[in-house]
Amino acid sequence: MANSEASPLVPRFSFFSFTHPWKYHVFLSFRGEDTRNNFTAHLCSALRLRGINTFMDDELSRGEDISGELLQAIEKSKISIIVFSETYASSKWCLDELVKILECKESKKRLVRPVFYRVDPSHVRNVQGTFGEALANHERNSSVSSEKVQKWRTALNQAANLSGWTLLNQQSSEAQFINDIVQEISKHASLSLREQFVASPVATTLCLLFGLLFGLYFIGSMVYFFRYCYYFVPWREIFCELFCF
Known part of the structure; x- marks a missing residue:
């Protein structure tokens, strides 16, 4: 989950527009306390610099339950990137995001890619380490049902089995790691020239x-045609030939 600037919605309409079932190319799910000021902020900036419309949830109000606005953002994102970090599973909000993302993967055929940032993928897959501790704490919370905890556990396992990226070594280049992610996501985002043109506010204008000029030209042409017919077509002679005997 993120706590950075929210991406504005890119207009997608014009006289030649075509519609997509999504509004965003990428939805980022991550734990703000872990990565909002470092890894995820850098990833988001890199995606946007490549023209990839990326959603982050800073402007949405927070509560105990995931908001309807956020659910819609997930549904209308072509790709979801889940940044698993040390305390990701401590957040019920993050876990609810994860469940919704995987539901959209199945029902809407959305693409989902996990990023394991300084965490072992096996800890996520098997719900061990900090992930196991977090779910154990949720189980002890009387306001959280056992069914919901099991749903979170299943979602963690499923997400960890997806193809993604892992950064474990502190000495590894984070910049190169982010570049690798952006390169791969760019292929799936399919930013065609036509789509980039339609998405541009300048292009829409x-x-x-x-369209306005074409309309004026059409009206002017019709006026000229009728004036020509009125002055130059021998209507009287034509009328007499047809109806006078």
Whole structure:
């Protein structure tokens, strides 16, 4: 889960527009306390610099339960990146995000990619280490049902079995790691030239102007046609030939 700037919604309409079942290319799910000011902030910036419309949830109000706005953002994102960090599973909000992301993967065929940031993928898959401790704490919480905890446990296992990226070594280049992620996501985002044109506010304005000019040209042409017919077509002779005997 993120606590950075939220990405503005990119307009996707024009006279030549085509619709997508998504509004965002990427949804980022991560634990803000772990990575909001370092890894995820850098990843988000790198994605946006490549023209990838990336959603982060800073402007949404927080509560005990995941908000409807956030659920919609997940549903309308083509790709979800889950950044598993040390305390990710401590957040019920993050775990609910994870469940929703995997539901969309199955029902809407969305692409999901996990990032294991300074955590062992096996700890996520088998719910061990800090992930096991976090779920044990949730189980002791009387406000959390055992069914929900089991759903979280299953979601962690499923997500950890997906193809993704792992950064364990403190000495590894984080910049190169982020670059590898962006390169791969760019392929799946499929930012065609036509899509980039339609998504551009400038392009939308140009299309509106073109439509206006075309409309004026069409009206002017019709006026000229009727004036020509009125002055130059021998209507009287034609009428007499047809109806006068």
